[in-house]
Amino acid sequence: MTDTMAPPLRRARMWRRFRRRPMPMTGLVLVIGFILLALVGPLVTGDPAAQDYLATLAPPSAAHPMGTDDLGRDAFARIAHGAQVSLQAGVLSTALAMAVGIPIGLVAGFYRRWLDPIVMRLVDVTLAFPFLVFAVGLAAILGPSLRGVVLALGFSQLPAVIRITRGEVLAIREMDYVAAAVADGAGDGHIIFRYVLPNCASPLIVQATVAIPAAIIGEATLSFLGLGVQPPTPSWGVMLTTAQQYLGDAPWLAIWPGVMIALATLGFNLLGDGLRDVLDPRSGP
């Protein structure tokens, strides 16, 4: 793999260009914070299901920095565990979409004469399918669960991944270096994996930074509607469902998960914008 990577020199230059700009750096900090919260948070906070009936709907305090919910459960512990669910939903669904969509996009773009029309019509059909109806159907079959959420979100991202990959492949296959590879005597497999795939990585990395926050919101939406993660497992969407009943008495219950969703999404989007600028060779020296 090492011989297809950008050289250290180039990566150092990208990093320097990235670091100088405030917005992408803010995004990077937010994303790292989110990942830390998801990985380390659950270890330092208490049991998210532990109930304290003496302190239900308690406002933020030293014992409960984010307050407690209607069953006296610590909101901070639930936010931290919820971050884990969000991260899983975001990363797994995106990984699933990439794992399935990139190969499809590669062959569709490369064998554009006979495979491409079929694949693209299927993609159009997928795009026309309402996401929530699909998610409800999947939840009905699998039962509402994180697995169902990941499948539904992954599937909904598939058309974008296929389209982006295919578009890149169509452009790259016209490059002279692909013609040169044919003249070198290279076979299709070699050309696809050594010439085409590495050169369409940049837009896919950017796509991932768009897809992950969309999936985080998607998970929260599905869990909010009761189609995703089920109580008592904490998820930011589940927390919002509970919170809406106590909006007047304990507004923090809605504010925390709302703010967390907003920050995580914002972080990925800012990071994605920054990566787009750095990875696009036309955008600078």
Next chain:
Amino acid sequence: MILRIDNLVKHYGPVRAVDGLSLEIGEGEVLGLVGESGSGKSTVGKCVLRLTEPTAGTIELNGRDITHLSRRAMRPLRRDVHMVFQDPYSSLNPRFTIERIVGEPLLRHKLADRRETSRRVAEMLEKVGLRQEMRSRFPHELSGGQRQRVGLARALILEPKLVVADEPVSALDVSVQASVLNLITDLQRDMGFSCLFITHDLSVVEFLADRIAVMYLGKLVESGPTKEIFAQPRHPYTQALLSAAPVADPVTQRERRRIVLGGDVPSPVDPPSGCRFHTRCPLAYDECRTVEPALQDPRGSGHPAACHLVTADRVPDAAATR
């Protein structure tokens, strides 16, 4: 004959890029294929390497008909022919090091292991005048001229019998052009490969090509030994091309009559009837509009032209009408 093209036709949908072209290249011979953009000259090169599928006609490489060989059957023959591309920025895989790019042909044909490849790459880089520390560099770290040398090294590492060079210097600065041209000339003398040198600029091939073939709208209008083409061009189009190239001597340059062609190259979707050049030819008369002139060599001197006005004792002079 290393390369023999007979009546090659390539249509892209309605576009008649190449429309019945024949040419031959002998062992160690350099043929300059000259034409304006849109004349179909690059398409000829792509057909020779089977990078695009010919519509009709035959292409013989080394006496073997390769026109309809499958990709698999074509593969072993690719050792004998390679290509240098025009654009030094899109012809090298940005993710490969220079060593990998130059060594790829050896690896693809399984002609050498890694170690042997490395040794031969080093040798080849030296031949094209690149320092050894370039091996671990990536294409974007090189200048246009250096990249073109890398492209040359890749094309020559298998010691092919034929090299198709598609405008290899037209994307470069003039000063760099000269050094790359000199390099190609030296390497050709050294290694003795045949070369189909495609260019829009006659002056580029003046000292490199043994013979020149001039293309207009998918067809040959004239071909012959380089010296003769420059000294006594027969086709009005060739005369116009030559008159457009500046001459180094200011006195001659001032006294020369320039032939300025009116209008643009007509669309290859709907080429003019009769002689394809008649819409821009200063000498065109009625017959030119209806009857297509064949490539003929009335003097038998190996210098055919496709013009009604060329006869055994007469050559048209496009400049005379001004």
